[in-house]
Every structure is written in structure tokens, then in C-alpha cells.
Amino acid sequence: MSCNTLINRFAGIGLAAAVTLAGTGAGLAAEVNIGFTGPLSGGAALYGQNTLEGLKMASAEINDSGGITVDGKSYDINLISLDDMYAPSRSAVNGKRLVQQYGAPVVFTPHSGGTFALQAFNERDNFLVMSYTSIPEVTAKGNKLTVKIPPNFTDYVEPFAETTMARFGPKLAIANATHDYAKYWTKAFVPAWKKAGGTVVADTPMDYNKSADFYTGVSKALAADPDVLFIGGASEPTGLVVRQARELGFEGGFVIMDQAKISEVARVAGGMDALEGAVGVAPLTYMDTEGAKSFIKLYGKNHDNVPTAETAYNYFAMYLLARAMETAGTVDDPKAIRAAFPKALKQVDPKHNPFAVTHMTDDGNLAIDVRIAEVTDGKVVITQGSDME
């Protein structure tokens, strides 16, 4: 088929659509395609599905309540999700497809590798990247069409180090995962630990996704007699690491990277008692905001498990995007949409904002007052970052 016939055909479809629209009047809303590329199969599938679920929940709600209204015209969100199996190269291919084939003005991605891959061409191809990753580099590089949804992980580093060192002692063993994100964490956490007066006695990261068993790695870390173990990857393997460390007689504390969620870790590790002395990011279920409560309720209607932070954050991000489109008065100009974000942040109903995101930096980073969870006497105790100073 030649290029021309293809264009003709598309034009034909467009015409037909226009005729139908005119025929049925306002009853049929126009659509705006929003793209998603993330891991939907393979080892990280659960994480990808969780992020996508948040986007789906918000889109469904927005569409049910009349869609996105721009200049008196309403648009339904049509979410198009493609699987990249966590591989940045596939994210790039998916990004191209979403933009060229579907004309998506916005592409969501839940990992840093995918974000960097999309950032290689998003300014040129003119689409907005909504990135769910907490690596500061994503926005620090000055990409003009990027919004980073969760806070920087570096915000957690100091309070984590201070809390556990005060309780258990200065000897740290590194036993986190080996993927890029874990390495970013190690690079930020080790200097913070040393600055607080600690030492690193063992450096034994393990591949959380490809290890059949953690006994070897954990026993190697424990052989150096540490006070605190620095761990984290996906929640469930992290839970296995905790469980095996306790089996092997470890009695110290844990610093848990934000990728793992304390409540999910506890389910595998053998309850909160196994996690005594662990610090991590506050789980959604322990948040006392209006948004968290209503989101948990909403999620509970169609699911039989508790929602995760990534679902809640992406749910909020879709609402934020919808409000930004309305504020900007366009659904297809990514630059205008991006510029409208700070204003749109104030338009989002608090019940759609579980983590109480309050402001946004100029480079596109959404920020919250970080909350830190510590397991004390078998219970999760939440401290707000601003209270710790």
C-alpha cells in the first residue's frame, strides 16, 4: 500500500468520524489518546500492572463524569498501554508507536530506564513524558517536557540513616538489589551513612530478580557482623531477604529502599515482628489524608488486596494531567499542557490526591512532605520529614 492511499484511508476514517459526530450531536465525546509504556509481563509485571491500574481507575472516573472539558468540548481519555518488559529499548519503540500511530500527546512510564529512553526524543517528537520514578536526574537534566510524579528518593536518605544508626549502631552492610535504581540508591545512601558517622562493613548486593535463593548473599553480609542491613528491590524478594536474615540470626535494623513497601515486605518476611527496627517509605494504608482514605475505599470496590503507592500516585497523576489539559485549554499541545501543571495542581480535588502533593518545581518535579515509616514494637510509626529537623 502506498503512502498516499494510507493517508487517504486515514482521511476517510477521519471524515467518517466527523460525520458520525455531527450526526449524533454532542452525545459522542471526542477522544484523546494517552500512552503508557511499562513492564506488563516478565519479572516486573506486577509493578507495571499496579501503575497502569492507577491510570485506568482515574481515566474511568474522569470519563464517567463527562471527560476532559476543553473549550466547552469534552474529550474521553483513551488509555493505550504497551508492554516494554522493563527494557528501555522497548520503551523507546513503544514511545515512537504511541506518538506516531496513536498521536498520543502524553506518555506515562513507570521506570527510569524508560524515561531516559523517551527523553532522548520527546522534545523533538513533541510529547510529554509523565515519569513515575524517584531518580532526581530525570528532571535535573533539564528536559522541558517531563513531569516526575513521586518525590526524589534522595529526600529519604538522611532521615533513614539517622533513625537506624541512632537505634542500632554505625556498622552497615549493603545487601540491596543490583538493578540501576538500586545502584542510584547505594550511591546516595552510602555517603549519607558515612556523613552521619557510620562505616560500611560489607558490600554484597544481590540480583533480586534472578537469584533463586538469598542464603548465600545474606550470610555473606552477616559474616561482617553489621548493625544495619541496607536492602530493597521489589517488595516480595525484599521480604525473602528479611526472612532469611532473621533465620540466620540477624538482630539489627533494616533500611529499606523506597521501591519496596513495608506492608508488602512484612507479608513475605513473616509479619511486622520480623521487620522490627526497619525504616522505609510510609505505606499508603498508613496515610491519614482525605485522598488516601477515599482512594483506598475506591480501590477496595474492585480489588481484594490493598492498593500500593504506585497505583495511588498514578491515579493522582492522571487527574493532574486532566486538570492541566483543562487549564491549558488544549489536549494536543504538550508544551502548553506542561506549562499549566503548577496551576492545575491547585485544581485537583484533595480526594484525588492521596499523598497530598503540594507543589511542583520549575523543572517538573512534584514534591511532598516526605513521610518515614519505622517499625517499633511490631507497629508502623509514621514521622513527617518536616518534623525531624
Added chain:
Amino acid sequence: MDALLQQLLNGLTLGSIYGLVALGLTLVYGILHVPNFAHGALYMIGAYVAYYVAGELGASYWLAMIAAAIIVAALAVACERLVFHPLRHAPPIHDKIAAIGLLLFFEAVVQMYWGADFRRLEAPSSSIFYFAGLTLPAQRVLIIVAAFALMGALHLYLKKTLAGSTIIAMAQNREGAFLVGINANRVAMMTFAISGALAAVASTLFAPINLVYPAMGHLVLLKAFVIIILGGMGSIPGAIVGGLIIGFAEALGGFYISGDYKDIIAFALLVAILSIKPTGLFSQGVR
């Protein structure tokens, strides 16, 4: 010293599981003459069946293991009948493609039904033995004992029973087996059933100290491939010894050299052994 013993124990646990999976793979190799990639999916389904029977239906762990073995054995036979048998006259590459297709198909079905969540199968006993500075959770002891018992049983079955020796005859020389009147269909089905049951038991044994999720088969399957190449394609002692070598290499290498390099150590060992004995440790000279 304690550390060494602990690592030997870890190696033995891992090696027993690898060995069980590799055994099934090597048996089927005798029929298909290509590695059965779908074996990883059978392993995964075994864990899910056990999870379903023990976790959702509330039956005992042992019942769950038996159910997993029976169901996966039936599934393996179905694969043989519906997919591999019709392809018996096709070039080996077709078997290979079909096996990869099955692997992807089973994974997608399981993910559709159960989702991508990590699940946990509870161990029948959560007690942990400590002696002489060693940590020995009951489940790990069970893995080692059960794996070796199964290997022993399989050995006796193949060597001492008529049905078992037909499997060996088929693997050694297909035409010869036909000439003495061995029913190829029956042997093929039996072999697939045994290999499926072994995979299911291995995953049910291993699941309590690990997690149950749709992609769990990849990891073990990759190791099992290395093992059957190392031990010699189609060789039963090769699968057992190969499994132990890889298990020990991972545990000892991971502890004494570096966790980052533990897979490299296993693969370097593979290269070293193959360069000395290109057909594998226990190759029978049957290609």
C-alpha cells in the same frame, strides 16, 4: 568453618532443586532430541497448582504436592499428544519453536488467571534447626531429603523395571527400540508424565522458601539447561551431578568470591568442562 558448612548446605539445597528440574529436562531430551523449553512453564504451573490446592482450597501441603504432580504430569502428556507427537516427523527446529510457544502460552494463561502478583506457599513446618553454628530451616532439609529420595526412586524405576528400561532403550536407540517391539507412543507419554511430575514436585518443594509468580520458571530453566549440557545431554547421572556442581558453584562462589559473579562462576565452569569434555561429563555418545 561454620561459614563453609553453611554454604555447602546452601549449595546442596539449590543443587537438589536444579537437579530435579534438569532430570525431567534430560529425560524428555531423549524423546524430543531438543531441549524442552516448556519445562520451565511446567515447573511454574506445578507451584501454582500447589498454591491453589494448599492456599485457596486449604488442603495439606503433601496433598498439594501430589495434586501438583498429577495435574502437571497430565498436562505434560497433553503437550506431548497435542503438540510434540504431531510434530514427530518435522525437523527439530519445529519442536523447539513449539516448546517456546507453549512456554509463552502457559505463562500468559497463568498471568491472566492469577495476575502477576507474587504469592507465597506456606511451608509444612516453619521450624528451624540450629546446631554447631549452622542454620537449618526444616523446609531446606525436606528439599534435600525429598530430592535425593526421588532421584533414587527414579534410578530404581529406570534400571529395575521393564517400563523404565523401555525409556532408556528409546533414549539410546530409537530404531533399536522399535525393532524389539517397544511402543513409542507409550514411552513418550510416560517420559513426559515423569518429567512433568518431577518439575511439579521440585517447584512445590522450593516454593515455600521462595515466591510463586508467572516468570518463576525462567530462572530455574536456564540453570537446568546449563546442567544438562554440563552433565551430557540425556544423561541421568549427568543431570544430578551437574545440578550439584552448579548449586555448589553458586553458593561457594557467591560467598567466597563475590555475589555479583556467582552466575559467571557457574558459566565459566561450564566453559572449562566443555573444553575438556565437549560432550559433557556423562555423555553416552548418543547424539
